[in-house]
Amino acid sequence: MKRDDFLKQDDVRGFIDWLTAELPARSFHLKMARSRFVPGGLDVQATGLEAVLGHYVWSTRWTDAQGKAVVSRNWHETRASLGQLRGWLKDAIARRDEDQTLAACLAILEWGGVRGAIVFLKRLHAQGRLVAYFTRLAPLMALDSDASLDALDTDTVERFDAGLTKIHALFDDSGSPIYDSRVGAAMAMLYAQYRSQAGSKLAKKHWLAFPSGAARGKQIRNPKGIDGGFAGAPQFFRKAVSCQDWAQWQVKLGWILRAVLEQCDWFKADSADMAARCHAFEACLFMLGYDLRCFGEVTAEATMAKERVAKDDVPQSGWVPTGCSFKNVLPVYAQFRRRHEKDDLATFAKWYARTQGAAEKTANAYCFPYSESEFDLFDSSEERLDTIVKGGKEGLYAAVESTEPYAEGAERERICLVDALLAGRTADMLPPVRTAWLLQKGYAGTKSAANTLMTVGRQVGRHFGLLDKKNRPTAFFHEYFGDCMREP
Structure with missing residues (x-):
């Protein structure tokens, strides 16, 4: 037209x-x-x-x-x-x-x-x-x-x-x-x-x-x-x-x-x-x-x-990601890349469902961190992907294509990374207090959503060295996030 x-x-x-x-x-x-x-x-x-x-x-x-x-x-x-x-x-x-x-x-x-x-x-x-x-x-x-x-x-x-x-x-x-x-x-x-x-x-x-x-x-x-x-x-x-x-x-x-x-x-x-x-x-x-x-x-x-999600299971507000297993699926995605020339969400989801015994809907959900609005992994160079899979500080820098400290943006993007930030900010809270805080701030709409947020945030945070094995902020966490989302 x-x-x-x-x-x-x-x-x-x-x-x-x-x-x-x-x-x-x-x-x-x-x-x-x-x-x-x-x-x-x-x-x-x-x-x-x-x-x-x-x-x-x-x-x-x-x-x-x-x-x-x-x-x-x-x-x-x-x-x-x-x-x-x-x-x-x-x-x-x-x-x-x-x-x-x-x-x-x-x-x-x-x-x-x-x-x-x-x-x-x-x-x-x-x-x-x-x-x-x-x-x-x-x-x-x-x-x-x-x-x-x-x-x-x-x-x-x-x-x-x-x-x-x-x-x-x-x-x-x-x-x-x-x-x-x-x-x-x-x-x-x-x-x-x-x-x-x-x-x-x-x-x-x-x-x-x-x-x-x-x-x-x-x-x-x-x-x-x-x-x-x-x-x-x-x-x-x-x-x-x-x-x-x-x-x-x-x-x-x-x-x-x-x-x-x-x-x-x-x-x-x-x-x-x-x-x-x-x-x-x-x-x-x-x-x-x-x-x-x-x-x-x-x-x-x-x-x-605030408590609903869209038909494709993507939350409409707050910082709740689609439930995914970041730690387990990332190395499997790297294996897929080494074996297949065509690299897109649909192809990977079908391959994952077939090889890992998962439903295709589940496989699609697991691709959430790799989407364009997150870490944009599909069609990445092998060098970038290998660095991201290794994790740590260099892995994060490769994932966001920047060595600059994190800055709170104007749009709802990089949800997985914000979840890691929230996981670190709430590390000292007892579980009921943490959940209530996430709901009160509008970061999640339900207790279940708050749990999903924390699960993904902790996995992402640990992988990139932002959180330690006990899910507590590391020195890199404070270096990277600074005062973002810090309570006054």
Whole structure:
């Protein structure tokens, strides 16, 4: 489907008109917990979408090519910071400089507080095709091109996540938005309200189903958790949302944002450039999507949802992993790699089920630590895999493709590693106290989930030398995690 065909759909056209009419007068209660990205927290009322931009906060830093720290917090500083990153990335790609392209990409991830794409980026760099990858995708992601969404398929989009959406957006000149869980949550909520208000006037066919992702802690990023009986949003890293789907949604969202801005003068006081206005719009959605309670109250069903898991057994919130035997399965996976050329989750799961006498569903669950949002082991080099299997400090560095100390991120990723952190932080607690603490903090929704969290966290922690044989923090634990998740 091309842009004009997408925009002429009645449901899409109606939603664009509704946003244009509704957002200037809508009131929002922006309430954010204190974190390294929001020092001091936030608790303000804002009327109208443009007013939200004045409360934008994302306190972060990244290191430029000269080794200088670039710090930003409000929207004015962030816009300047992103301009520098965009310039670095575009210049490196224009010169076909693989090393500088990788450095710029890693700096973008540092700014965004996400790390999951590092393994993928370094893999492309090692293969000498990092520049070619982003160059090939650029015209397909551009909002003003004549490309079809269908071109963003398995042949072109190899991976998509909260880090790569930032890189693709910054490489683009047409205003392609950063589509992370917060932006997706805000759009899913707005669309749900639009459908609710329009009622029977709307056709039954839905052209929009904005995907989102689970939040860290107790934030709500799914319309289903808000009073109003809204349908749930499709979730990232589930079967319903492939990486190709995610890339297509970035383009579809960009088309919608541009269509809205063509009907109004929002953000023109800041810049007349359409791409700049699109990014200002996206920044407001980013603030609204932190916690959908800024749109309304949470239902009892939402509270209960903390204890549920998706159909594929992946928990929807907190830091509970899919139950897996990290210690026992990792060396078996290494054996599989030495015997098979095709290396993907489906092939390994079938082989594991056949050779180890396990159900295929169980084998799939055991692959959780190897997924893209965890340690991204499939298709790794033999050297990297061997180092990870050996464990210890070097094994961990190879698993995360970085020797930098751990930093709490903005997205729900690397769950197994966070579980090791929580296992160390709770090492001195008695079991009932530990379980109660995990539930109270929102890290787990049930006692069973808390037990799964601890089991996986301890196995991962011991393997990488973060915990000793008695599951107590080692010197490396304190060196690597620092004060992350430490109780005040």
